[in-house]
Amino acid sequence: MIETILLIVLGLFVLMGTFFTVKQQTAVSIERFGKFQSIRFSGLQLKIPLIDRVAARISLKIQQLDVVVETKTLDDVFVKLKVSVQYVVLKEKTYDAIYRLEYPHDQITSYVFDVVRAEVPKMKLDDVFVKKDDIAIAVKRELQDAMLEYGFDIIKTLVTDIDPDTQVKSAMNRINASEREKIAAQFEGDAARILIVEKAKAEAESKRLQGQGIADQRREIARGLEESVEVLNKVGINSQEASALIVVTQHYDTLQSIGEHVNSNLILLPNSPQAGSDMLNNMVASFTASNQIGEAMKKQKEAQEKDKK
Template identity: 45%
Template sequence: MSDTSICCITCVQTKTVAVVERLGAFATLAGPGLHCLAWPITTVVGTLSLRIQQLDIMVETKTKDNVFVQVAVSVQYQVILEEAYSAFYRLSNVTQQISAYVFDVVRSTVPRIDLDDVFVEKHEIAQQVKAQLLKEMDEYGYNIVDVLVVDIDPARKVKDSMNQINASKRLRAAAHYKAEADKIRQVKAAEATAEATYLSGVGVARQRQAIVDGLKNSVNDFQKDVKGTSSTDVMDILLLTQYFDLLKDVGANTIYLRSGPDEVANLKMDLHKSVGQGGNRSKSTSFF
């Protein structure tokens, strides 16, 4: 029988390994570069990429508190060069195999966790998936580089309810802080009022003291200038003057007083009686 084989040139790309068979049986692995094959006796039946690949999987499951969620898992895997034979021949569909293990681990882990804790423990879920995949996929010639839980998506109604609960908590906290602020403002206003009242009292006391000091100085000066006058006479004059000032401040347009030589003395006596009987009662009707 004559040799009918033809030299066939094939090129393997970088980060790729070609699987070569001779007469239907595995012959060798061809690395990157140019290769001459005796076709049709020797052929390239497939290639394997040595790059890191990513598989995105969406798993629907429920939590411990019976809330259905969509868990998005990203698996990064790579063919082990030394195990390329197993990676090519032992698995017909590597993505389906990885997906099956991811579904198994996620659906056995999440149902033991409440919804609120799922968001907190997503790293632990990813680590459990990675540990299971490393254990199972190593014998098939695949290395699991990393596993990430990239999203946890509850049902729309559940998310709306969670947002309402969060909004209610924030509104309650805002109301509490507003009440505390109102309380502080009221306390500060009361303290300011008390301080203002105190200072007003101090001012009135100082004003009265100034008036007393002024009257005292006026009496002393009058006695020095007018010989033979007593302090009582001076006080009577001041009392009459203040009385007339009071009548003016009341706002009366016209004031009628009794006239006569003795009326001033009578008016002085009436004022003395008013002061002696208690002071602030008005005796104006007796003067008219």
Template identity: 80%
Template sequence: MYIALIVFLVFGLFILLSSFFTVKQQTAVVIERFGKFLSIRQSGLQLKIPIIDRIAGRVNLKIQQLDVIIETKTKDNVFVKLKVSVQFMVVKETVYDAFYKLEYPHDQITSYVFDVVRAEVPKLKLDDVFERKDDIAIAVKRELNEAMTTYGYTIINTLVTDIDPDIQVKNAMNRINAADREKTVAEFEAEASRIRIVAKAEAEAESKRLQGQGIANQRREIAKGLVESVDVLNRVGINSQEASALIVVTQHYDTLQAIGADTNSNLILLPNSPQAGSDMLNNMIASFSASNQVGELMKKRNEKDHRSKDHKIENHSSTDHSEIQDKEE
């Protein structure tokens, strides 16, 4: 008697416990009664009739991701592997279709991805595949949405996450990119070198200009000083020739002193006798006189050539005029 009571209590407890079940968040449970669809239960504590009702299955309502790797050939006959990531989920209102119409959703999605990619990629060259990978992803998403909506699935997004060409093609592309970068580096280095050369030449030209301007100013001041020195010497009774000789001798010995005081100067041999200043002055006067004579001769020759040329032009004009009159007569 006690054993039968215990068995009855255990059986009753089992029936009571099997009447309740829980459904997790973002999950749907399909309930069948004697093998026939009864209802869909959402998250929370649920009740069913023991033995009569049973849980046929649970459907995940979270966003899922499927990575599909496809190998195909481009328009320029390059084999390439593409990795397409598909993000999808079951719509809560179409759990019935997702559970009963499609048994292996991953296989179905993979088949559609293969079909679309192998239809789109052969139309493109390898470089275009990299540039238009978003267009490929959009085409895959459009095709999948049209097909999977019937089965209660919606496609959230599709991404082409990896494009892997054949290893030989990849090495060739790397060499091309390296060559292009080396070319760019060479162009920048050449431009930088040109800028440095131009800047250096401009700096040297500016330095020469300033140096010439300084020398011109120096010589102008020296000339003014010499004129003032000659005027002072003339006032004390020394004529211009004597004053010039005195100035030349003074400059001569000042130059010798400056050369001797410079520790970095090279060896220079200059005349240092008292007569050296007079000789230098006489040589300078003779050079100036010869230069003036040469200049006068060149000036006279140029004037003579110019007159001869004008005379020829006048004769030619008169001849042409006579010929014109003869023709008119």
């Protein structure tokens, strides 16, 4: 009975040591007495119990390794770059990936450090942000050539973070804030200047229209006076008498208009008919003297021109 149980247990042990499974996108290395025997891929596999053993397992999926590198830029600013390396083990080179490279992560990290510390010191801090894709391409190019020999294919390299020193970031933020305030002040100044210019244009247009209105008003008044003088001439009143009559009439019309407003503070000086007549006589005398002076100056100029000839 005991022997039967022992045989069953031994059989189960041998059966369990014979069959094994490999997961999808995984490869295992089989060794026989410590020597490489074969590479097995996904599915149910067989091996010789107590002789063969699963020495290593390696994933064939795309993997990512994040490497943080601290270095100095051309303008002496210390900055930390986070480089993400996406890689995969080539199925046909699984042996090389398992046996030729013991610590692939350390190897990739060393190459990333070497490339970043060779490229970034050539750039200023602003250029590091602008040319981060160039840094990633340089890292991939270096890694691709180095790691392909060991069975690793570099899918993509990305510079996912650029972190300058804290004081540098504060200074950059202050510079950006000052620059934005400067631009805002420029826009505000332009807006204020535009408002001043437009207001001046509006005032100039208003003055022009006001002057045009006054000119039109005076033109109509002159035309009305001319028509009034013509009407009075037709009934035997000469121009001087007609002008005196018009002035006196307007004088009384003005007094009447002032009297209609009880609370008016307007004072009309002079306010007698004789003063109106004197004003008209003075105007006529001024016009006559002006014409005489003009005629005399014209004759003098003609005489000078004759003497020159």
